[in-house]
Amino acid sequence: MNKNKMISEIIQSAIQTQIPLLPEPIDLSQGEATQLFGEGGVLDSMGLVTLVLTIEEMIEDEMGVAITIVSEKAMSARRSPFATIGSLVEFIDSLIQEKQHA
Amino acid sequence: MTSLETLFSRFEAAKEKIAIVTTNNETTYGQLLSEVEKADWLLRHNGCARTTVLLVGDYAAPTIAFLLALWRLGNIVALSCATQDALIDERAELAQATRVIKINEDNQVEFFSRDHKISDPILSDLYRRQEAGFVIFSSGSTGKPKASIHSASAMLDKHILPKRCLTSISFLLFDHIGGLNTMFYILFNVGKLVIPTSRSPQRVAQAIEKYRVETITASPTFLNLLVMSDALTLYDFKSLQVINYGTEPMPESLLKTLTQKLPWARFLQAYGLTETGVLPVRSVSSSSTWLTFDKSQCDIRIVDGLLEVKVKTSMLGYINVPSPFTQDGYLKTGDAVLQEGDCYRVLGRHSDLINVGGEKVYPGEIENVLRDMPGVVEVAVTALENPIMGQVVGAAFKLHVDESLTSFRQRLYKFCHQKLQSSHIPRKILITDAMLHTTRAKKIGANTLRSRLIEERRTA
Structure with missing residues (x-):
């Protein structure tokens, strides 16, 4: 499977697991354009925390790479990596590449 | 009469009564008294008087006898159930012990000399006043244990007033302040101390059924294990009248389960720290985690939501660690509490x-x-x-x-x-x-x- 597609699926299934906690049902039909955090996003801060922790776990389990998603890099990025599923996929992919080339 | 003499006279008056029960052995108060004399002779023979001794052992007649004999000879006794050599060395050094007495599972007694110098001012002061004492080790938050020094008479005096004579299991250990407190309650009231073969839920439950145990002191975690292991349904707990719980906060849901499963028993919270001794508290009811303090015996106050206590049973201080007491003699427990009128509820360690x-x-x-x-x-x-x-x-x-x-x-x-x-x-x-x-x-x-x-x- 394409790596980005795999990351995207991990993110979506991480979102699925916290559906019971979300104030309203989340619509994933827009795929990578689904807005996550911030303007128009579906997650509150605790939702973001959970999503990040769950994704980190799943990436480690399924792809064998241990990454830390929230870092200075994430905070200082010009465009928040947590805006949409698409931006998060891109950001996670860059973290995995860094890890693999380190 | 000193409190220790009172204790011995009560043993004397109840010579035929059983003091300690283990799986294959029973010791009467008369036998315990002669064990004390035997220990006394060995201690004098080994020059153990008015010094600091690390006593390594668990609940058993000889260990109890040695503790009493050591106190009668004016010693300060550091207690350790841990038998690993490295731990014994560490604790002997921390307590500045000049002797180590090890009582193994077969009740064999071994003496070892240590060349530690007694330099701690509190220890020195106790010797000067010819007072017996004891040392309890607690795990410090940094991992290095702390040694708290207590006066023996403060522990003994509080049990002089006669109370109910009961058959009891102390689940807490011999080197734990709560374990020691339970043991002296039993001894002063010439009750029966039951020692289970192990502290597993099954063994403890078996012992409760077999010896018709009336009271037990345990941690909520252990009581939870009793429930989870089905021991409450497999064994007869009808003899249990009082269940004291302590050492950590009791989850309300667990207390509810317990009061449903053992409706005939009273559930009482015990509260205290190694540093304060067991405090005079009373649960509001069996089903409540709220408690009241007997303010004729201790002073308490709440500062920034945390409990501070001033009480006679408090330790004298730590060995070689600065005093944790406030200027006016209160100990900061570090426990967060809620207050409603005269009632208090312990929420947990502030650091947690x-x-x-x-x-x-x-x-x-x-x-x-x-x-x-x-x-x-x-x-x-x-x-x-x-x-x-x-x-x-x-x-x-x-x-x-x-x-x-x-x-x-x-x-x-x-x-x-x-x-x-x-x-x-x-x-x-x-x-x-x-x-x-x-x-x-x-x-x-x-x-x-x-x-x-x-x-x-x-x-x-």
């Missing part, structure tokens, strides 16, 4: 408080809810550092049946949704087969739990 983006919660409040989730055997909660919220709640679970993390996580979130506020819901979850309590049946410490949550991940 979890702060999620400013929302504060004690692990016990969350564990209380999670314990009721179907399939959960044990749960332990702690704070985990988090770059977004400062801290988040991490929880480790032991389950009845194997379940994948993903499925459990979904079930957990559904369960928590209406019961816990969002910041209190565990966001880092571990399912583990390993125990979440120590060998002393106390919940594992926050630091251990934290590293397990980070390192011990099990993928399903």
